[in-house]
Amino acid sequence: MLAAVGTDRHPFGRLVDWLAQWHAVTGTLVELTLQHGHTDALAVPGAVPFLGHGALQEAMSNAHLVVCHGGPATILEARRHGHLPIVVPRDPAYGEHVDDHQQLFARRLGTAGMVMLCETREALYDALDAGLKDPSRYAVAANPEAYRAQAAAVARVGAIVEELVARSASRRSRRRTWLRLRRGAEENR
Structure with a gap:
């Protein structure tokens, strides 16, 4: 199984804790x-901070299941390798990202059946257990034409x-500049 949290600077x-x-x-x-990026994962066997593109592609190709964050490129790569990725999007409320775009994107793909969306620990564990029992449940057919359309999207x-x-x-930035100018004008009165 491959789990990839991406390379974002936010832990x-x-x-990582749920998987551990x-x-x-x-x-x-x-x-x-x-692949744990900037997140501590000392207690997890098989943990590596970063994988180069080739190593990540090889790990995806060899994995029976792929768990990942809600990054569009990671999701697309998992699908390209024949996986329906199990996706846990980063949540800015926990300091995991700057905004909620991963949640919005992953929810949209989940609704379309393009990912297995898991926003709770229980949903993730259920998906992982189902995938262990039947890895084909999270397999998709590789379709180069669909991949090109998905890549463009x-x-x-x-x-x-x-x-x-x-x-x-x-x-x-403009607001900060305006506020600085305003304060300066007020101070010069």
């Missing part, structure tokens, strides 16, 4: 590779998110 301790607890119970039944969503984040940062 994703919630998912689940793996402690399943023990030797599951060989786990956990993911790229578009990524561009929209980047544009919205940039606009939001620009608005905050």
Whole structure:
């Protein structure tokens, strides 16, 4: 099994802890590779901070199950390798990301049946247990044409998110500048 939290600088301790607890119970039944990024994962066997692109592709190709964060590229890669990814989106309320775009994106894909969305520990454990019993439950047929269409859609969503984040940062910057100018004008009165 491969679990990938991505490379975002925000820790994703919630998912890492859930996986560590689940793996402690399943023990030797599951060989786990956990790409944990900037999250501490000392207690988890098979934990590695980062995997290069090639190593991540190989791990996805060899995995029976893929668990990942709600990053569009990771989800798309998992599907390209024939997996219906089990997705736990990062939640900004826990300091796991700057906004809720992963939640919104993962929920939309969950509704469309393109991911197995798990927003609670119980949902994740149920999905993992079901996947252990029948790994084919989380398999999808590789379809190069569909992959190209999905890649284009993911790229578009990524561009929209980047544009919205940039606009939001620009608005905050303009507001800070306006406030500084206003304070300066008030001080000069």
